[in-house]
Amino acid sequence: QKEVEQDPGPLSVPEGAIVSLNCTYSNSAFQYFMWYRQYSRKGPELLMYTYSSGNKEDGRFTAQVDKSSKYISLFIRDSQPSDSATYLCAMSAGAAGNKLTFGGGTRVLVKP
Amino acid sequence: GAVVSQHPSWVICKSGTSVKIECRSLDFQATTMFWYRQFPKQSLMLMATSNEGSKATYEQGVEKDKFLINHASLTLSTLTVTSAHPEDSSFYICSARQETYNSPLHFGNGTRLTVT
Numbered sequence: 001q002k003e004v005e006q007d008p009g010p011l012s013v014p015e016g017a018i019v020s021l022n023c024t025y026s027n028s029a030f031q032y033f034m035w036y037r038q039y040s041r042k043g044p045e046l047l048m049y050t051y052s053s054g055n056k057e058d059g060r061f062t063a064q065v066d067k068s069s070k071y072i073s074l075f076i077r078d079s080q081p082s083d084s085a086t087y088l089c090a091m092s093a094g095a096a097g098n099k100l101t102f103g104g105g106t107r108v109l110v111k112p
Numbered sequence: 113g114a115v116v117s118q119h120p121s122w123v124i125c126k127s128g129t130s131v132k133i134e135c136r137s138l139d140f141q142a143t144t145m146f147w148y149r150q151f152p153k154q155s156l157m158l159m160a161t162s163n164e165g166s167k168a169t170y171e172q173g174v175e176k177d178k179f180l181i182n183h184a185s186l187t188l189s190t191l192t193v194t195s196a197h198p199e200d201s202s203f204y205i206c207s208a209r210q211e212t213y214n215s216p217l218h219f220g221n222g223t224r225l226t227v228t
């Protein structure tokens with residue numbers, strides 16, 4: 001069993017819809033949770049960063065962490081074709097800048 | 113924001129040769145950098161942790177004599193793939209950690225290595 005599980009998709013949605021992504025994990029030591037967006041042949045771009053349980057909102061993006069269930073989510077409102085990419089969840093223990101454990105990534109397609 | 117630059121973005125080399133990849137933090141100092149490897153349609157796998165002024169720490173299964181890491185300054189880490197073989201063809205990505213409390217990692221744009 002992988003430490004971080006993420007549905008690979010692809011997840012196809014019409015433009016303007018809400019994109020819902022999630023990851024589950026098994027290591028209770030994880031305290032810092034990140035979401036990265038990766039376009040083809042590019043490095044990951046940090047979207048959201050949260051500590052412990054709770055919600056965080058930034059523009060069209062909302063990240064949720066439920067440590068009791070070992071479950072994290074990312075919601076993208078008013079999705080645009082430019083949001084089409086692979087979304088990676090990542091986690092670390094101890095500090096946000098420690099080495100990360102990544103989920104496998106979910107490929108998202110937003111159709112105009 | 114924090115910028116991490118990686119060079120080259122794409123390299124083709126012949127089997128048996130060595131290739132050096134550079135990772136630079138452009139607007140901050142990074143005592144710690146990480147090197148990842150990503151195969152097509154797979155996630156990032158950590159190869160090693162690069163520490164300025166000391167030896168790198170390699171993950172289990174990563175050959176330290178094949179993937180040489182040098183972190184000689186606070187803004188530069190290099191990864192050298194020695195005696196490259198076709199199975200080393202992959203996407204190599206570095207990340208750097210800002211030395212402010214609990215800053216998340218920022219990634220470079222990756223280097224696509226093709227060994228023929």
